[in-house]
Amino acid sequence: MVTLSSIGELTAAKNAVEELKNKYPRLYEELLELVYLTKALHFKYEYMGSLLMDKNPGEYAPHFAHDCVLRLYEGEIKKLKNDADFPALKQTFARFEHTGYAKICLLVQGIPPESLVGTSYFLLR
Numbered sequence: 001m002v003t004l005s006s007i008g009e010l011t012a013a014k015n016a017v018e019e020l021k022n023k024y025p026r027l028y029e030e031l032l033e034l035v036y037l038t039k040a041l042h043f044k045y046e047y048m049g050s051l052l053m054d055k056n057p058g059e060y061a062p063h064f065a066h067d068c069v070l071r072l073y074e075g076e077i078k079k080l081k082n083d084a085d086f087p088a089l090k091q092t093f094a095r096f097e098h099t100g101y102a103k104i105c106l107l108v109q110g111i112p113p114e115s116l117v118g119t120s121y122f123l124l125r
Contacts, residue, residue: 010103010113013096017107020092027085028108034076035105041065041073049101051077053093 021028038048043062050057051074062070080086096104103116 007113007117009096009099010107010116013099013104014107014113016092016096017104020088024085024088027080027083027089030080030083031089032108034080035108037073037076038105041069043073045102045105046100048077048105049093049097052081053090053097 020031034048035045038045041062043065044060047057047060047062049055050060065073080089083089093101093104106116107113
């Protein structure tokens with residue numbers, strides 16, 4: 001999905017990510033590991049976000065991955081969702097859903113909000 005985001009939206013999302021990192025460091029580390037796993041497997045961040053938010057991933061589901069890889073990945077998603085502090089993460093993702101799960105994941109990785117303003121399709125693949 002190509003999303004358009006203002007610097008204000010992205011800065012607010014970055015601040016929410018930082019707050020999550022400060023209040024729930026273990027949860028944040030688990031999220032960061034999942035984001036890097038998503039990137040390493042060449043899955044779309046929108047797929048990860050959809051699974052975390054209990055939404056149908058639809059077009060974002062990877063059709064090229066073997067079932068055993070998908071089971072492993074979904075197991076990691078489930079571990080994160082079973083964390084006692086997961087509601088805080090889900091609230092953050094829901095609050096900035098219009099920004100796009102991909103941009104949230106890039107902010108989690110430390111990409112500055114300024115580089116995500118406007119369309120950033122090339123970063124989201």
